[in-house]
Amino acid sequence: MRRVEHVMGFPVSLRVDDAGFPGSAADGLFGWLREVDARFSPFREDSEVSRLDRGELxxxxxxxxxxEVLALCERYRTATGGAFDVxxxxxRLDPCAVVKGWSVQKGAELLRAAGARRFCLNAGGDVAVAGGPWRVGVRHPEDAGRLCAVVEVTDGAVATSARxxxxxxxxxxxxxxxxxxxxxxxVTAPTLTEADAVATAAFALGREGIDWASARPGCEVFAxxxxxxxxxxxxFPVAGDSAVRSRT
Known part of the structure; x- marks a missing residue:
């Protein structure tokens, strides 16, 4: 099964390699992501996040x-000494940096519960995979037509923060x-909840964020x-010799 929809302001693509995977499960995944967008988007005036921000809740x-999302936001605010702050x-209150990875990871768990064993779920370049190995390209930060690394992941997640x-x-x-x-x-991590939030929090920290992110359990970093x-x-799980030579 292959399917792409535009949700939460970016394309979300799903590939499931399990024969007979039900289309209803994919419907459930994209329905969940649309629900998240409606409830948690700071750009929708009637969302729960916007109503909380206005003091209506x-x-x-x-x-x-x-x-759960706000607790994660506070965890990363504390861990970065305030560099990451929603x-x-x-x-306005903007928890998008946590909501994206958290919601897509929940979506990956819905796929597993429906019987998917080998899949790739790509949400605007942040990826959760299972049953690999899968290869995920890391875009060159200054040339959209080039990759600066290719990551090989079997079960886990890859997320990038950039300008x-x-x-x-x-x-x-x-x-x-x-x-x-x-x-x-x-950042690569066991879940996209962590990979996405750690990548954003580390980017907010600047150069010191590299060491901070690499010290997080289960996280590896390419910066x-x-x-x-x-x-x-x-x-960091680079596939073959695909990466630019590291200079540490």
Whole structure:
């Protein structure tokens, strides 16, 4: 089965290699992602996130999903000393950096529950896979037509934070200014919940985020600094000789 839909502002592609996988399970996956967008998007005025931000909801009466997401946001805010923060002064509450990976990981779990054993779920370049090995390309941060690495993953996730799609959209919460020090940072982790959040949090930290991310249990890192230096942790699962030579 192969299927692509535009959800949450980006394309989501699904490939399932298991024979006889039910189309209804794919319907359930994309239905779940549309529900997440409706409930958690800060760009929808009637979403739960927007209503909480306006003070229309009591914090003690939030849905279990939003409660879980906000707890994850607080965990990473504390772990980064405030560099990662979804409640920046003068800006609306924006938990998207956690919601994306969290919701797609939940979607991957729905696929497993429906019987999928070999699949690739790609949400705007952040990927959850099972039953590999799968090869996932890491885009060159300054040339959309090139890859700077190819990752080989059997069961797990790959996520990248960078400037190339949305410019300086990641803010260092300690300064209130766009994060500097990195052009891109890719994380592999057991789940996309962690890979996506760690990649964003590490990017917000800047150059120090490389060491911070690599110290997270189960995480491996491939980064390109603003000075075009490539840094790769020893366990980063590069396929063959695909990566730019690391200079540490």
């Amino acid at each position: 009591d914090a003690g009466r939030l849905s279990p999903g939003l409660t 409640r920046l002064p003068g800006r 190339y799609e949305r410019g300086d959209h990641i803010v260092d919460g300690r300064t209130g200014r766009p994060a500097t020090g990195l052009l891109s940072l890719t 390109v600094t603003s000075h075009h230096r490539v840094v790769r942790t020893p366990g």
